[in-house]
Amino acid sequence: MADLTLAALTKVYPGGVRALDSVELTVADGEFFALLGPSGCGKTTLLRTLAGLETATSGAVLLGGTDVTAVPPGRRDVAMVFQDYALFPHMTVTDNIAYPLRIRKVPGRERRERAADTAAELGLGDHLGRRPDQLSGGQQQRVALARAMACHPRAFLFDEPLSNLDARMRLEARTFLKRLQRELGVTTVFVTHDQAEALALADRIAVMEQGRIRQLGTPAEVFRRPANTFVASFIGSTPMNLLPGTAEGGAVRVADTALPTPEGLALAEGEKLTYGIRPEYLTFHQEPVAGALAGEVRVVENLGSSQLVTLEGPAGEVRVVVDEDTALAPGTAGHALPRADRALVYRDGELLGPPGYETPATGTRTP
Amino acid sequence: MATSPPEPGGPPAGAAPRERDAAGLGRLGATAFVVPALLLIAAFLVFPALWTIYLGATDYRLTGLAAVDPQFVGAENVERALDDDGFTNSLGLTLQFVLGSAVIGQAGLGFAIAWVLRDRRGFGRRLIEAMVLLAWILPSSVIAFLWIALLDRDDGTLNALLSTPGTAWLLEHPMLSLIVFNIWRGTAFSMMLYAAALGNVPPSQLETARLAGASSWQQLRDVVFPRIRGHVLTNLLLISLWTFNDFTPFLLTGGGPEDRTEIMPVFIYETALFGGELGFGAAISVLMLLINLVIAVVYARLLRRRKDVDR
Numbered sequence: 001m002a003d004l005t006l007a008a009l010t011k012v013y014p015g016g017v018r019a020l021d022s023v024e025l026t027v028a029d030g031e032f033f034a035l036l037g038p039s040g041c042g043k044t045t046l047l048r049t050l051a052g053l054e055t056a057t058s059g060a061v062l063l064g065g066t067d068v069t070a071v072p073p074g075r076r077d078v079a080m081v082f083q084d085y086a087l088f089p090h091m092t093v094t095d096n097i098a099y100p101l102r103i104r105k106v107p108g109r110e111r112r113e114r115a116a117d118t119a120a121e122l123g124l125g126d127h128l129g130r131r132p133d134q135l136s137g138g139q140q141q142r143v144a145l146a147r148a149m150a151c152h153p154r155a156f157l158f159d160e161p162l163s164n165l166d167a168r169m170r171l172e173a174r175t176f177l178k179r180l181q182r183e184l185g186v187t188t189v190f191v192t193h194d195q196a197e198a199l200a201l202a203d204r205i206a207v208m209e210q211g212r213i214r215q216l217g218t219p220a221e222v223f224r225r226p227a228n229t230f231v232a233s234f235i236g237s238t239p240m241n242l243l244p245g246t247a248e249g250g251a252v253r254v255a256d257t258a259l260p261t262p263e264g265l266a267l268a269e270g271e272k273l274t275y276g277i278r279p280e281y282l283t284f285h286q287e288p289v290a291g292a293l294a295g296e297v298r299v300v301e302n303l304g305s306s307q308l309v310t311l312e313g314p315a316g317e318v319r320v321v322v323d324e325d326t327a328l329a330p331g332t333a334g335h336a337l338p339r340a341d342r343a344l345v346y347r348d349g350e351l352l353g354p355p356g357y358e359t360p361a362t363g364t365r366t367p
Numbered sequence: 368m369a370t371s372p373p374e375p376g377g378p379p380a381g382a383a384p385r386e387r388d389a390a391g392l393g394r395l396g397a398t399a400f401v402v403p404a405l406l407l408i409a410a411f412l413v414f415p416a417l418w419t420i421y422l423g424a425t426d427y428r429l430t431g432l433a434a435v436d437p438q439f440v441g442a443e444n445v446e447r448a449l450d451d452d453g454f455t456n457s458l459g460l461t462l463q464f465v466l467g468s469a470v471i472g473q474a475g476l477g478f479a480i481a482w483v484l485r486d487r488r489g490f491g492r493r494l495i496e497a498m499v500l501l502a503w504i505l506p507s508s509v510i511a512f513l514w515i516a517l518l519d520r521d522d523g524t525l526n527a528l529l530s531t532p533g534t535a536w537l538l539e540h541p542m543l544s545l546i547v548f549n550i551w552r553g554t555a556f557s558m559m560l561y562a563a564a565l566g567n568v569p570p571s572q573l574e575t576a577r578l579a580g581a582s583s584w585q586q587l588r589d590v591v592f593p594r595i596r597g598h599v600l601t602n603l604l605l606i607s608l609w610t611f612n613d614f615t616p617f618l619l620t621g622g623g624p625e626d627r628t629e630i631m632p633v634f635i636y637e638t639a640l641f642g643g644e645l646g647f648g649a650a651i652s653v654l655m656l657l658i659n660l661v662i663a664v665v666y667a668r669l670l671r672r673r674k675d676v677d678r
Contacts, residue, residue: 084571
């Protein structure tokens with residue numbers, strides 16, 4: 001078990017693609033850490049550089065305080081679980097789990113015992129003699145986890161751990177993974193493109209774009225106060241409304257409506273701003289309300305316990321989450337009133353905070 | 368085919384017979400399509416094979432009385448062949464040639480090149496592939512000439528390179544020369560087959576092995592070979608048979624010096640056409656065919672066993 005530090009880590013692929021651009025990052029001992037971003041943002045390269053499968057162009061990787069930048073993957077004492085689990089098809093579950101032990105020349109009896117113990121911990125006790133193609137997706141994933149656990153590495157690296165499971169299994173596996181990580185207490189870094197997965201699993205999240213970390217923080221910080229419009233549009237299962245507006249008398253005027261803003265913002269009169277509000281933090285009214293965005297209901301999407309309503313008005317498209325009891329039909333008029341304390345104001349794409357508020361981009365871990 | 372319209376909800380009437388006749392040609396139509404191909408196979412494969420078996424049981428000769436009126440001698444030719452030093456010598460040489468140049472040489476070198484090039488892209492890889500392929504696609508006669516020039520005693524390129532003037536490679540090391548020649552000539556096929564096979568090995572499995580600390584050899588043993596075992600067997604089957612039946616060495620050495628490179632096809636050629644003993648030559652051909660069959664059956668068995676294990 002160890003903490004992980006990346007110092008000015010840069011990776012440039014032959015051909016000039018800059019996959020990582022001087023990334024600075026510290027993952028605390030025992031932390032469950034998510035690398036989140038759209039495809040091509042460098043998150044997988046970062047994970048592979050941690051594993052030693054890619055060599056950094058410059059910068060350093062520190063594991064438990066020692067520089068492992070030049071150490072080959074086999075001697076870093078980290079275990080990785082790949083998206084496709086990478087189980088060896090010709091080996092039984094036992095042999096798969098015991099493989100790292102076999103490479104370390106652990107005697108056959110002992111490694112079979114350890115494999116059986118680990119398998120039993122993960123509920124695979126009845127499947128020791130099977131081959132991977134005789135297992136379900138969830139069981140295969142657990143075999144891969146068991147193989148990673150069996151040699152007690154200092155850190156786990158998971159590449160898209162849940163993406164090969166079907167939707168139902170995914171939720172189950174998510175809870176399972178989180179509990180397992182808690183119990184083992186091993187520093188774990190995982191990569192995902194699914195913001196819901198990152199929010200649900202991680203202690204802290206790094207949101208990446210084009211080889212840079214755009215925001216680093218706890219799930220709550222990243223969700224509530226996205227540091228920039230990129231993170232704001234990326235996090236959240238329904239994308240945040242980002243409305244162009246201008247400052248006017250302490251409020252933000254979008255189209256012809258003055259929208260309420262959180263307290264303590266210093267806004268220069270007339271400057272161009274972006275007003276961000278999540279669909280969940282807008283309340284829907286059928287009658288006109290002061291400070292509400294007006295529009296016509298265009299689309300109603302049923303989300304089960306709520307509905308996602310798209311209003312089209314002078315401010316453009318605005319999405320609102322409305323509770324399930326409100327009967328709505330496309331074509332009717334609607335008004336969406338923002339919650340002032342949940343509204344976010346961005347200048348040049350960066351979040352404006354009240355004076356004295358710590359800028360979220362340097363957010364520290366809150367246990 | 369006339370069928371009643373299927374009843375709603377029920378199984379369509381006449382479904383079963385239609386399944387057996389997917390193309391809807393009927394027995395006569397299907398036969399008409401197959402017959403021309405069968406006739407060609409019969410005329411050019413089955414008949415010559417049977418004819419060879421018949422010839423092998425006669426004392427048929429190229430010239431003389433037996434050419435006009437060959438006599439049936441039964442298994443006499445086969446018995447004679449098995450007692451003949453020339454035949455056993457030739458069989459031994461052929462095995463050396465097949466093992467040395469195909470099983471060890473071409474398969475080994477082909478795999479090595481494919482393994483080294485597996486992650487490479489760009490000019491270097493294309494250059495090596497082009498060179499290896501060139502040896503494979505050039506006509507045998509051209510290649511034979513090139514190698515005679517390379518190995519020549521007086522002005523040979525190899526002697527110039529190694530500063531060993533006066534070494535007559537084809538006379539002093541005839542079988543070794545042929546083995547090296549055939550490795551060079553035939554590696555391309557194995558290289559391409561293994562390159563394709565290696566493309567099927569999931570990178571994540573190799574990386575898992577690397578993260579566990581596996582050496583290159585351990586990665587090959589634990590990840591690559593189990594994965595490409597079928598490709599290896601197919602490759603070995605094909606190149607063994609091709610090399611077994613290869614006649615190109617004759618163009619280099621003519622079987623000499625002193626029968627030291629008289630591999631099976633050359634031996635048959637010498638016996639049947641220079642010696643004029645067509646019947647005896649045919650009998651040896653049949654023996655050779657049987658050996659080929661044995662090779663094929665052994666590999667097929669190994670392949671099938673692999674599938675059983677997989678299941």
